[in-house]
Amino acid sequence: MIKYSALEPNEIRKLIRNQEISGPTSGMAIGFTQANLVILKKEHAFDFLLFCQRNPKPCPLLDVTEPGSFNPSKIAKNADIRKDIPKYRIYRDGILTEEVLDITDYWEEDMVGFLIGCSFTFETPLLEAGIPIRHIQENCNVPMYKTNIACEKAGMFEGPTVVSMRPKTPEDAIRAIQITSRFPNVHGAPIHIGSPEQIGITDISKPDFGDAVSIKPGEIPVFWACGVTPQAVAMESKPSIIITHAPGHMLITDIKETSLSIL
Numbered sequence: 001m002i003k004y005s006a007l008e009p010n011e012i013r014k015l016i017r018n019q020e021i022s023g024p025t026s027g028m029a030i031g032f033t034q035a036n037l038v039i040l041k042k043e044h045a046f047d048f049l050l051f052c053q054r055n056p057k058p059c060p061l062l063d064v065t066e067p068g069s070f071n072p073s074k075i076a077k078n079a080d081i082r083k084d085i086p087k088y089r090i091y092r093d094g095i096l097t098e099e100v101l102d103i104t105d106y107w108e109e110d111m112v113g114f115l116i117g118c119s120f121t122f123e124t125p126l127l128e129a130g131i132p133i134r135h136i137q138e139n140c141n142v143p144m145y146k147t148n149i150a151c152e153k154a155g156m157f158e159g160p161t162v163v164s165m166r167p168k169t170p171e172d173a174i175r176a177i178q179i180t181s182r183f184p185n186v187h188g189a190p191i192h193i194g195s196p197e198q199i200g201i202t203d204i205s206k207p208d209f210g211d212a213v214s215i216k217p218g219e220i221p222v223f224w225a226c227g228v229t230p231q232a233v234a235m236e237s238k239p240s241i242i243i244t245h246a247p248g249h250m251l252i253t254d255i256k257e258t259s260l261s262i263l
Contacts, residue, residue, distance in 0.1 A: 004028040009076065009252045013084040019101050022086045024141045024248035026120045026133075033186065033257050034250040035062050035075065036116040036227030037085055039103075039243035042067045045112040047155025051233070052114065054152040058161050058229035060185045062253070065113040072115050075253040081113045087246035089231065094238030103243055111243075116227040117186035118250050119164055121257045125179050131172045134213040141248035142166070143207035144228050148200030149191070151233065159233035162208070163191065163199070163223040167215040173222050180224065185260045192223040199223065208232075209247040 004012065004021070009029045015021045025034060040048055045067070052059040063074040070082045082104045090098040090106060100106075119142075123133050135142045142164045149161040168176055173193055181189040196204045204221060205212050209228050215221060234242045245251070 005030045009254050010078060012252045013076070013079055016086050017080070017083045022101055025086065025250045025252060026123065026142065026248065027136050029252045030124050031257055033062070033075070033253045033255040033260060034118040034120040035072075035253055036118050036230075037081060037243075037245040037251055038114040038116065038230045039081070039111050040114070040239060041108065041241065042110040042112055044156065044239050047157055048114060048230075051151070051154035051157040052116070054154050055161075055229070056184075057187060057191060057225035058151065058227065060117040060187060061114065062117050062185065062255070063115040067112050068109045070107065070113065072113060072251070072253075075115060075255050076251065077254060079251060079253070081115075081251065082107050085245045085251050086249040089244045089246050091231070091234045091239075091242045091244070093240060094235045099246055106243060115251065115253075116230070117260075118227050119187045119224050120250060121186040121260065122180045122183045124257060125182075126176060129175060129179055131168065131176055131179075134167055135211065138213055140213065141210040143212055144209035144226050144247055145196075145201045145223075146208045146232050151229065156239065157233050157237045159229070159236035161191075162226040162229040162232050164210075164226040165204070165207070165221050165223050167213065167219040168222050169219055173220060176222060182261045183257070184262060186257075187225045187227070190222050190224050194220045196221055
């Protein structure tokens with residue numbers, strides 16, 4: 001069995017491009033930054049760039065491609081955002097219409113790619129500190145939820161913040177805050193701890209994206225801003241077309257996660 005955690009980013013991307021990997025990327029290429037993807041037509045790109053600037057917790061930008069370019073050269077020299085993500089989602093006028101493994105046939109010459117920091121990046125420092133990651137333990141996707149926390153509007157783009165959840169003991173939650181605060185480019189510290197109903201989550205066992213995980217006695221849910229937020233925003237803002245990664249299926253970049261640490 002291939003140990004994906006030990007592979008280099010370019011090796012993982014090659015397997016994805018060959019469609020030998022089609023599942024979530026959590027735990028792969030340990031030590032390297034992962035990124036969410038949003039692709040829009042150039043006419044909407046400035047509004048979305050402004051949206052990211054106004055909402056840095058859910059949408060911390062790592063790179064933006066030139067119009068028509070599918071290579072995010074700043075973060076992954078030989079990557080192709082049309083092929084190097086395990087699964088993509090196509091939204092048309094706010095409606096999810098397709099999930100595909102390759103978007104070459106959907107690519108247009110005026111499209112712009114936005115690469116957004118992903119919380120999978122700080123999971124390695126958490127694990128190194130002895131803090132377990134439940135969705136890795138249970139071999140599933142991280143649970144993600146729409147909240148009642150509104151993003152700041154920019155142009156046509158508005159909608160709710162999406163959060164990812166990882167259950168922790170109170171002691172581990174405190175340490176997780178300290179560790180993830182060092183990584184503002186991949187969402188940074190949690191935005192909420194405990195009491196899911198306070199942020200509009202009525203049933204913690206039914207995530208809007210990803211998979212439910214077990215919460216053990218004595219644990220509390222810890223919520224981080226999530227790069228799936230643009231998908232919730234797409235549903236509300238309804239651009240003619242927006243292409244994203246499928247939740248949990250990321251671009252693995254060449255950037256060492258340590259290079260994004262501010263401490």
